[in-house]
Amino acid sequence: MQVIEMKNKLIEKIKTLEEEKSVLLEEVRQLREVVELSEKAKELENEVYKLKGEVEVLKGRIPRELLYELGESESPTIREYEEEEAMEEACLNCEEEESL
Numbered sequence: 001m002q003v004i005e006m007k008n009k010l011i012e013k014i015k016t017l018e019e020e021k022s023v024l025l026e027e028v029r030q031l032r033e034v035v036e037l038s039e040k041a042k043e044l045e046n047e048v049y050k051l052k053g054e055v056e057v058l059k060g061r062i063p064r065e066l067l068y069e070l071g072e073s074e075s076p077t078i079r080e081y082e083e084e085e086a087m088e089e090a091c092l093n094c095e096e097e098e099s100l
Helices: 002-060 064-073 076-099
Strands: none
Touching: none
C-alpha cells in the first residue's frame, strides 16, 4: 500500500511541476516580447529625435529670401518656421526692453 501511495504522490508532484513549467514558459515568452517591443520603441524614439534635429538644422539653412519668394506657395513647415522665428524675435525684444 505504501508503494502505491508514494507512486500517486510522485505522479501528482510531476503533474503540478509540469503545469508550473507551462505557466513559466508562457510568462518568459511574454516578457521577451515586452523587452523586444520596449527596445523597438526606444530605437524609434531616438530616430525621431535625430530627425527632428535634422529638420531644425535644415530649416535654419533655408535663405530668408527664398522663403519670401515662395510667398503663398510655401509649405506649412516653412510657415511654422517663420512663425517660430517671429516669436523668438519678439521674446528677444521683450528681454531687451526688460533689461533697459
